[in-house]
Amino acid sequence: xxxxxxxxxxxxxxxxxxxxxxxxxxxxxxxxxxxxxxxxxxxxxxxxxxxxxxxxxxxxxxxxxxxxxxxxxxxxxxxxxxxxxxxxxxxxxxxxxxxxxxxxxxxxxxxxxxxxxxxxxxxxxxxxxxxxxxxxxxxxxxxxxxxxxxxxxxxxxxxxxxxxxxxxxxxxxxxxxxxxxxxxxxxxxxxxxxxxxxxxxxxxxxxxxxxxxxxxxxxx
Amino acid sequence: xxxxxxxxxxxxxxxxxxxxxxxxxxxxxxxxxxxxxxxxxxxxxxxxxxxxxxxxxxxxxxxxxxxxxxxxxxxxxxxxxxxxxxxxxxxxxxxxxxxxxxxxxxxxxxxxxxxxxxxxxxxxxxxxxxxxxxxxxxxxxxxxxxxxxxxxxxxxxxxxxxxxxxxxxxxxxxxxxxxxxxxxxxxxxxxxxxxxxxxxxxxxxxxxxxxxxxxxxxxx
Numbered sequence: 067x068x069x070x071x072x073x074x075x076x077x078x079x080x081x082x083x084x085x086x087x088x089x090x091x092x093x094x095x096x097x098x099x100x101x102x103x104x105x106x107x108x109x110x111x112x113x114x115x116x117x118x119x120x121x122x123x124x125x126x127x128x129x130x131x132x133x134x135x136x137x138x139x140x141x142x143x144x145x146x147x148x149x150x151x152x153x154x155x156x157x158x159x160x161x162x163x164x165x166x167x168x169x170x171x172x173x174x175x176x177x178x179x180x181x182x183x184x185x186x187x188x189x190x191x192x193x194x195x196x197x198x199x200x201x202x203x204x205x206x207x208x209x210x211x212x213x214x215x216x217x218x219x220x221x222x223x224x225x226x227x228x229x230x231x232x233x234x235x236x237x238x239x240x241x242x243x244x245x246x247x248x249x250x251x252x253x254x255x256x257x258x259x260x261x262x263x264x265x266x267x268x269x270x271x272x273x274x275x276x277x278x279x280x281x282x283x284x285x286x
Numbered sequence: 287x288x289x290x291x292x293x294x295x296x297x298x299x300x301x302x303x304x305x306x307x308x309x310x311x312x313x314x315x316x317x318x319x320x321x322x323x324x325x326x327x328x329x330x331x332x333x334x335x336x337x338x339x340x341x342x343x344x345x346x347x348x349x350x351x352x353x354x355x356x357x358x359x360x361x362x363x364x365x366x367x368x369x370x371x372x373x374x375x376x377x378x379x380x381x382x383x384x385x386x387x388x389x390x391x392x393x394x395x396x397x398x399x400x401x402x403x404x405x406x407x408x409x410x411x412x413x414x415x416x417x418x419x420x421x422x423x424x425x426x427x428x429x430x431x432x433x434x435x436x437x438x439x440x441x442x443x444x445x446x447x448x449x450x451x452x453x454x455x456x457x458x459x460x461x462x463x464x465x466x467x468x469x470x471x472x473x474x475x476x477x478x479x480x481x482x483x484x485x486x487x488x489x490x491x492x493x494x495x496x497x498x499x500x501x502x503x504x505x506x
Contacts, residue, residue, distance in 0.1 A: 073293055105325040106407045106436060107428020134435050155438060157408040187326045188377040188406050207427040208327020215354050216326060218375060236456055
């Protein structure tokens, strides 16, 4: 086990190094980069489809999935360049995968880059990809106790989106409870309830992205 | 990385050994053991609550969570003995955790043991706990492409439960597509749509468990 831990620490420190290189690359291009993390079925790809249609900025997407390129095809159909990473079993993206995928995009032509992580509320939280912010996506039918039960993501996420608010009439869910639990773990977190189906609550999310792009371009 | 892999292989082979010991222990008690795997919010605990109320057999539960004992408290309120494992960050249960938890239960007094894994559709699939069957729990609001996107679980699961069928009128979901994708990966899989809210489709699931208990008791 000690041997395993030492090797594990080496993998982690290598990832930190590549993530820093990714961050420097993104900074040079004045790009705002968001790492989108949520369970399978929380609605990450549908959120991105709606975001790409309404944002009015030049966006690219790196899609992480264990298997299939279903999601990258959906993103391309929404009009944005997308690179698919198939992890072939790995439970989260790492900085090296993102580095390779980024080299296939024309970063100079973009304002904002979304990285859709593998559907998993646990493992992606600890792995820096070189993003500016982690965005946690949870959804109403998952239940309002999820932030309390999966804290690793919620202490790190700058934004928490509570998706599928259109289903609030059909399930028991307290937006107040979920929001309060998020703020207990990270008082600075921006918590935004929204629906990718009806677009209710979408405007504050788009405005959050636009502000990030303005900041990135001022620094870039 | 080679060092990491060697240490990783050692951890895996240790887990195989402990899982075999768990399986032998469960066999001696004539217990039917199910390892329940699904995303956060797929409805694992609610499914168990309904199952415990309607099954009419003596059941125990081992609850795996990254954090909190919310789920074990819910199971105890439903009238069954429950042991909580808090993994403190680990993304799936392993056989050693289950071995320790099982030692806190009076196995001789039980017919069936449910192990609720950490909410995660990726990582728990590869880790044998000593169970008789893996049960995959997916839910309607997650979307019908989940089996195709997360194959590691679906090639191994003896049963796939498609939960929250009460939400079918409000979201786009093809039970046929999800079922067909499951059968492509494992032609022997029993695919059962059901609702833990309305109990629609619950009886075939209960009957599946009862048949497993009869088989285990005949062997035990």
